[in-house]
Amino acid sequence: MKKSVKGIIALLILMSTFMIPGTSASAEDGSALQRVQDEGVLVVGTSADFPPFEFYAVVDGERQVVGMDMMIAQKVADDLGVELQIQDIGFDSLLPALEARNVDVVIAGMTPTAERRRSVDFSDIYFQTFQNIMVRAEDQDVYDSIESLSGLTVGVQSGSLQEELANQIPDAQIMSLTDLNDLLLALKTNRIEAIVMQGPNAVAHAENDSDLHTFVGDFELDDDDQGSAIAFRPGEDSLVEAVNESLAEIEEQNLTEEYLAEAGEYMAQTELDEDGEEIEEGFVSSYWEYFWDGTLITLLISALGVIFGLIMGSLLALMRLSKRVLIRFPATAYVEFVRGTPLLIQVMFIYFASGMFFNLPALTAGIIAVSLNSGAYIAEIIRGGINSVNKGQDEAARSLGMSKKQTMRHIVFPQALKNIWPALGNEFITIIKESSIVSVIGVGELIFQTRVVRSISFQGILPLFVTMLIYFVLTYTLTKLLNFYEGRMNHD
């Protein structure tokens, strides 16, 4: 037993060395540009919760990712003579997605810090930014400089450049959150006094929210850390050169200003309804489509997750009940491994690891991950259910000459299913809630759409409330439905 465990670990390590290419191995010749042009598409990764650079808006009745970065992306694609395809992924997952070949380039208002340069290459800087401080409108007379914030609690987006800049505020207590919308909410609810934010983004928010006020922070800035650039996989010099040409043109013709102005129009538009009329339309009627889409995707992931999980779980459970170690062990190892690791990591692993070999759409990757995960949990539920069926049932069936298979299928399994029905229902409900994790790879399920609504509506709490309500309605309806069917299965 001990030996085989060691063997498995060795195998895993061996496998992972094959799957994670060394950075040196990915250096290549001038084929990157050729490849993109051959394929005829440029896949751009972005994180569309960052107006005015990238955010959602309705264009010709359809929701799209728009913003200055996307217009730059369009220009680059046009210059390359290829189609543009945009993939919206969480900011933290962008560089992994790039390395894993899920996307060709990343355009997301990204600052080419020294640390990032270690893992990816960057284009020339296409936009020089500035750093702002965001405060509540009512405090605009009190806070007007770094100095005025000394000793107070200040919020920043974790892992951002602003996190470093905040250290320049004397004795400040720093609160780091992943989501900008949460920071804004923290500011409005007096949990923090100010936010250090990327300039144009801060201006965009302040313009759309009368409760907020922003000013340019008097930070000491390192010129290298200023500005946004496009990220590439290391060694794809041909592609970088081609893109830099486009960027040079943009600079020459001063197109960024034009782009920013256009982005501003889109932002204003999200506040209006489609005829560009009144702002004061109800929240739900303006954004219901986002919630609706998110709900559908959440249901799709959960339902498929349960169905595939059930199939896989049944198989694994039967394997675990086998007398043969060679059949039992892999199932046991799988179940233990999956149950012993977080779903978040599993989702990211499947998406990014698969990206190295073929392009698996994020939704498919998410469904696979959720299914593989629920399979392990359902296997345990089923195994318990099978064990809970009285041994006499098996003996009675066998004494009638039924085979092991027939006995399992017609006698034991149906009874096990009845016994585990409530547990399966719970698992389904758990999956509905936990499937939200796939939002990290940019799957547009409910949590993801909530994030989108929060960033375009400049509303912090209301979207959360609506989402909570939707989840509750889903899980409550499901509970009722399951109870109904449980009642119908009951013969004793």
Add this chain to the structure above:
Amino acid sequence: MIKVNHLKKSFGKNEVLKDINEEFNQGEVVVVIGPSGSGKSTFLRCLNLLEEPTEGEIVFEGTTLTGLKEKELNQLRQKMGMVFQQFNLFPHKTAKENLTIAPVKSKGISQHEADQKAVQLLRQVGLGDKENAYPSSLSGGQQQRVAIARALAMDPDVMLFDEPTSALDPEMVGEVLKVMKDLAQSGMTMVVVTHEMGFAREVADRVLFMDDGLIVEQGSPEVIFSNPRHERTKDFLSKVL
């Protein structure tokens, strides 16, 4: 019909059956009696290999069951009906479905034919009106009669009973014994483990007395009940009669 040669069975270090040699003939009704823990159930369960013998062989209708392949064993088990103390009806199936599932699935008989046979058998055990009832809605006596009918639905050559009335309320024992008597009269070969001495006296062709993993004594009911030779048999009978 069934021949048992040098049968031994141990659970771990506990030797439950110690060298049993016995033969059951066509049309014979044999009742097995003996104190609790003497190995009666284990013996019966070894006959259709629900329990794997540790040593020795079971020969059924000329075929040695011990060491047989799964598939062939299943075929032969179809010819050996078994009735359990706890009935073991399938709770998710109606009385009729309990009778038809095995014939349809393992014998390949058509559902229609199996249904007809099931209805007829349920009538035979006095439950013609219960074909669509689920086991949970039946009394213990009714459940055990369905269980007997279920075993009969496979057209067995021999029926094994393991204390079929021990789990029943006293007022229901009679109805089950009546079905068993009818069956015996119809010429069925039967091996019955029971504490119902009245049944043994009335129906049995032969009575086996087991103690401590051995068949200590056997003979016709008259001989065993009126004239037991062994101390242990006398001792046991004095307690139960």
